[in-house]
Amino acid sequence: MAVETVLQEAPPAVQDRDIQRGQRYNIRLYGKWCKGCGLCIAFCPKGVFTEDAENALLSAPIVAHPERCVACQWCVTHCPDFAIVVEKVNDSKGQVGK
Amino acid sequence: MAVETVLQEAPPAVQDRDIQRGQRYNIRLYGKWCKGCGLCIAFCPKGVFTEDAENALLSAPIVAHPERCVACQWCVTHCPDFAIVVEKVNDSKGQVGK
Amino acid sequence: MTVTLMQGNAACVEGALRAGCRFFGGYPITPSSEIAELLSRRLPVVGGRFIQMEDEIASLAAVIGASVGGLKAMTATSGPGFSLMQENLGYAAAAEIPCVIVDVQRGGPSTGLPTAPSQGDVMQARWGTHGDHPIIALCPTSVAETYTLTIEAFNLSEDYRTPVILLMDEVIGHMREAFDPDRYGDIEVVDRMTTDVPPEWYFPYDETRAVPPLVSFGEGFRYHITGLLHDQAGFPTYRQDEIEPWWQRVFAKINDNLDRIFMYDEDGIEDARTIVIAYGSTARSAVHAVQLARRRRYKVGLITLKTIWPFHEALIEELAAGAHRVIVPEMNLGQLALEIERVLGRAKVRRVNRVDGELIAPRQILEAIEVA
């Protein structure tokens, strides 16, 4: 069930979001896989995600506050559709670690 | 497997053995049903039964010592083929109780 | 009731209740699960009992047990479950226990195409269990007929003390059509036979009667039932003089009553050059195809089978005698066609088949009529 918040291609061929200054972790959302169940939104302890207002039928997430992320990996281990990856931002230039 | 010690007809149409004087219990053996397993011989606590010497292949019992019987009913409850009944001798005339 | 839009599976439930079914033991499987679900709600209301068993083997076992206990009983399943029921189906046939087994066919083999229709279990219905055995199998072509044939299935199972298979398919099971049960108000329901002999004289497998009555357990008749070949009293036997009459009787009860058991419709076969023989949902395609063909001036007749097993050789031979060509459309690779070929000769028969999970289209049959 495709959702409008298609941010990335299906893994592993992903592209990075713009990394904001001060952001320690990059949160990738694979929109083609996300089914909008809302688990990540409800359970992220830091409130990183918010509901995509444009998609009323589903609780599709938007990465609203990437800077809050502490990489607890809850969202990653609980997304039932493997639609989230959280990675460390490598250096101040916003490179993503591998 | 018919055994030579056919003493009685099949139950319940049984005939009584001669009741000996002083005998308190009458032990009926239904030869047509007895398969000669030897359990009664081995386990009667009073040694009422002995092996039928004429029947070497099987351990067919003979009621050798009816007078010893104390009506413990072991033989009755353990004969796998319902070939034994032990009944009280009714009176001194040797009548069998019903 | 008045007219409703009813699903085939629901009509099966209505028919079963109407026929007096008071026990259902089953295990869910697509596309039959609605039957279980509806009966779980409906049965207790009429004092009946529903139980979901641990698998299909147990389901049919419980159905047989309940039938022996005096309840009209049925189960419903689809191919994989029907395969699992085969051993106990043979038991029911051998021990002559009335019961109804509904198989809503889906795409096979194996797990196959679980939500797609098929008619792939036609031969299994006849031959799925080991050893020779009598069997009856009925195939409805519509929602309304699902209702009436479910009742017939119960009736035949009581009349002939035998398991009866209602062989539906996914199209029929899930299709919704206008249905009014009141139109079938006068349909007869056969009750469990009773006996007037005293228990001492009662033989559950009396060889002098075509179909000896089965007295329920608990009615004072205390007899024995077994899946071993048995004598008149129901006790196991290896004696040829006791086995022979059993074989005789158990097949005669079916074969001597073919005219009652074998149900079918015919349409315009008198002067038909080509006859289509169809059953189940494909019969709907056949009706359409035959009408199209007649518009094109083909002389086509149609025989719609309601009973597929036992197969009435003599009758079909007679009905098809005048035709040059017989077309058998099936959602399988040709199963009932084998029997029809046997009866009418291979030369006469053309098969129209489809096994990709789609209902045969009228056009497919029409083409066969045109080249016939």
Add this chain to the structure above:
Amino acid sequence: MTVTLMQGNAACVEGALRAGCRFFGGYPITPSSEIAELLSRRLPVVGGRFIQMEDEIASLAAVIGASVGGLKAMTATSGPGFSLMQENLGYAAAAEIPCVIVDVQRGGPSTGLPTAPSQGDVMQARWGTHGDHPIIALCPTSVAETYTLTIEAFNLSEDYRTPVILLMDEVIGHMREAFDPDRYGDIEVVDRMTTDVPPEWYFPYDETRAVPPLVSFGEGFRYHITGLLHDQAGFPTYRQDEIEPWWQRVFAKINDNLDRIFMYDEDGIEDARTIVIAYGSTARSAVHAVQLARRRRYKVGLITLKTIWPFHEALIEELAAGAHRVIVPEMNLGQLALEIERVLGRAKVRRVNRVDGELIAPRQILEAIEVA
């Protein structure tokens, strides 16, 4: 080895070991249990594995699992167990897993006559599971042939990646005859096919190959197996363009190789007025009857079928073309006779049947020859 007096069930074991069988999963049942018992002793000696499973369903499941793991695998049972195996038999056919299922037939239906012979599972072997599916079934007529046909069963299962049923009967299974395996020293054994394509290119259900090889699990090919209808890679599909080629291939692999798969013997059929077509232990009665008949100057031919499924229509039609009458003796009520009637026409065929647990006597067949 030199000549021994060997039981049919033991010859099956010898044949299996010779064919490379290295796994047996089974559940005991008369009259097949000797096969399990002997293999429990013999298999570990050759590094094979034996397991007694909790039932027949699990037995065939384990056999399929072991085959996927790379071992040639078999099970053995009789009617009731064979009925229980039907679901997984369909799985093996659909997923194309080579394996051998031995059914030593006993009297049915149901528990029937457990220690008596029968040929009651002939149609079940063809149609016991739900849905259309390919199948091969072989019937030995002697102890020696049990040995050779067991090897053939394994060979065919590997050649065509399909379950093969060895349909024995109690007479053959328990009969003892002189047997010398050394006489069959040059019999060929077919190994599991291998592939030379790299894992990325490997399609377990490659539609371009009649019989794509099945690479064992654990060999680095990591593919999917399912009982759902599947695409070339083994993944479930509902797409007609993926299902169609599968159906095509899976039947073509059998039908295009009928000349290899369909094994039979013929004797004096060229100028025969009457032909007897027999299989299994009844073929022994038939040989005797034919000899008696010839002494009485009847022109009788004999076709002994080693393969009963698939049935080679064209060949049988050709072989029997000249005969006026075809006699089919069976220890059932006429099962393979149905197929023979279909192929040759009902008018030509006379059935000779027996279902009381005794082997058909030559005289019964002789009488049929005489009135033919």
Add this chain to the structure above:
Amino acid sequence: MKREEPEIYEYLRHKKKFPGVWCAGCGIGIVLGSIIRAIDHLHISKDDVAMISGIGCSGRMSVYVDFNTMHTTHGRALAFATGLKMARPGMHVLVVMGDGDALAIGGNHFIHAARRNIDLTAIVINNNIYGMTGGQYSPTTPQGALATTAPFRNIERPFSTCDLAMAAGASYVARSTVYHARELERLIERGMRKAGFAVIEAMSYCHTTFGKLNRTGSPVDMMRSLQENSVSLAAAAKLEDAEKKNKIIRGVLADHDLPEYTAEYAKIIEDAQAAAGSNVAAAQPERDARLASAQKRRVREEV
């Protein structure tokens, strides 16, 4: 005048079926005796008793008793019995099975009947082997023993019938041996009184197959070993774990009062009918009334 012995022969199909198929000395007949005496004590009519059996030597028992008897398919006796009990909640339904029948092929029905706590009395005659088919190992064959399909040694661990029954939820679980035929009789009687799924494991032996293969001797020897190797629950409590290990522990291992399946279902019927309200009368024609009354006629005699 006191009757010394229940009229056991009245419960037997003695005119036709005796002597039975079992080997001389086989314990199955002893279990049959215990069952009959238990029923006799309960004073229930033979008409109200059904014996459903599976396939095996043990399964042959149903031929011999003058109840409503059904010899089913291998392993499925409990499932048949479940249907019968649903149809006739007032009937006493005994289910007799061998260890293979109950725990190998029939294991699933065993745990599910226990889970449902349906009022059946399941008697498992455990001879630690498949007797009928000639001595193949069963799920209760001891590890290390020989069997015709374990010619080297049995490497499988045996089930504890009773532990399994308890884990699955049976409301009554007991064990005794054919040596303790009287105790067995009492345990069966108590099991039959229990409204719920009752399992009684009757430890027996098969000298013909297991005995021959494992040189455990004649029926007399095997009977003696049941005598010697078993202890009552009370006595077992005093033993060390190591001592207990190879003992057969006899007695009532579980006895709980739990909701019984057919009784719970009767409530469903009540609720369903109440919910359906006055429609019921219309939906329930004469036939049903008859069937229902037939079932009520034989109400369980409370004992």
Add this chain to the structure above:
Amino acid sequence: MKREEPEIYEYLRHKKKFPGVWCAGCGIGIVLGSIIRAIDHLHISKDDVAMISGIGCSGRMSVYVDFNTMHTTHGRALAFATGLKMARPGMHVLVVMGDGDALAIGGNHFIHAARRNIDLTAIVINNNIYGMTGGQYSPTTPQGALATTAPFRNIERPFSTCDLAMAAGASYVARSTVYHARELERLIERGMRKAGFAVIEAMSYCHTTFGKLNRTGSPVDMMRSLQENSVSLAAAAKLEDAEKKNKIIRGVLADHDLPEYTAEYAKIIEDAQAAAGSNVAAAQPERDARLASAQKRRVREEV
């Protein structure tokens, strides 16, 4: 540089099969993640892992992972896996089943695999319902709950998957929930390390069927209730019985070192060959040698 997350996508058939069939928010995918991470931690080659699954929503899992995968018949996954494991003792064989699959139709294979203690890792995804077929009650549906085949209420008592596994003899039994995905991962990992039959019950939910019928809400709600209604074994020890009753107890419930089936069978092979002596060479032609070596090639990596 530290990798934040195992390369989970390398284990997925990500190019073809995603997104999967499951409903949005279904916990089955979470279990899949835990399984993959457990395997990743064990550093075993994907070639040496087989996933055998049954039929049901849970059973669909095998489509998605890049192992040797087999989607079997309903309830029979353990029996297929037993054959595979016998053929390939060196392979890690995971068996994924739903509660219906494992305990309803498959209950017998479950207890027998446990009894044999064969080295399989059985993961039972317990959503207390038949999800795939639309919400019929399963052997783990709570008493009183609604289901499409229990429209009034479910009168059957649920099995405890873990109790049953323990009574049947499993050497390792553990339970967690999809809320505790990390814990689940560790329990699976430990189960896979165990040489013997390991059962991990993963408590999940089916909001689509059970949730709708019983008004237990969305995946978010049901996830929260797993969080709130479960306690660790340690915490449970401190609770009263009454408090414990409705809690899901998480942790390793059993962990024994017991003889493993294929290892025991290997000894049978040794003994049989020793007994047969020098005949072996003759009886074992080239083909066997090849097969045997194929099996030896992938020896279990000791972890």
Add this chain to the structure above:
Amino acid sequence: MGERFEIRLAGSGGQGLILAGLILAEAAVLYDGKNACQTQSYGPEARGGASKAEVVIDTDEIDYPKVIAADALLTMSQEACDKYYHDLKRDGLFIVDSVHVRRVPTSRAHRVPITQIAEDTTGRRITANIVGLGILAGLSGIVSREALERAVAARAPRGTQEINLQALAAGFEAAEKLQAER
């Protein structure tokens, strides 16, 4: 077969098209006194995946129960549009939900932002199926508005009658607009 009219409603699971088909058939049978036959097909997916409902309406008996060549087609997903367009009758009625279907194979199609209308009207996208029904009935006239209203009211889950009737009305309105545009 005179007045046989074949309708296909196709999209993905969860869009409620099978329910829509059922309502349409009930409208025809229960309130318009016609015959109808409703069939459906769906994939094995628990939720999601392709989903299709077919309704055949006739004044006569209905033999073949499925669509042969659709008189009316409503598609609510791209996949369904691509797949089913080809067996729409030449002059068949073709409605697509432009929210879900971006590429439409013919200019004859009525592209309507059905899901948007649903959202706008009732605040719930899930009512798009009913909006679609309204449009289809409005344009084809195959069932009467009253029949459809009664069928919707009877089938709508408790408490949702109101919004579903609103959705239906919005559908009929959209149909009128489309007809006016022509």
Add this chain to the structure above:
Amino acid sequence: MGERFEIRLAGSGGQGLILAGLILAEAAVLYDGKNACQTQSYGPEARGGASKAEVVIDTDEIDYPKVIAADALLTMSQEACDKYYHDLKRDGLFIVDSVHVRRVPTSRAHRVPITQIAEDTTGRRITANIVGLGILAGLSGIVSREALERAVAARAPRGTQEINLQALAAGFEAAEKLQAER
């Protein structure tokens, strides 16, 4: 079919007649170089019940593996005697164990107290089957004495070779006596 010779051994389970049949067939095949086919039938009874072994011996291939009309019949129970007597050939050899068979339907029968001989010779009634074999072979000559001795020795359970060979000898002796009497 020239030299086809059909033997039936019948009695009740436990008398070892199937083993006897097997030994006879092995004697013919392994030591006399003939063909033989041995079949059997028994009831479902665990022990006891009727039991029957049939051996067909021929110098040629054997087709039908069962007895058509016996050339030799050994019966060791009344039931077996009653049941099988009728398809013994007119001039067939008929041996009955007079210990177990009281009513013999023909005077042509050789009544031999086989079980008694066994008991007297070896002290074990269970060896009666071997005594019977000796008589049958002695009277019919269908297998050589040497072959039968070797077959018995090979098949007898460890430690019982001696007594079984004694039993066999007793059988041959009895046969000689019978022939002398004639």
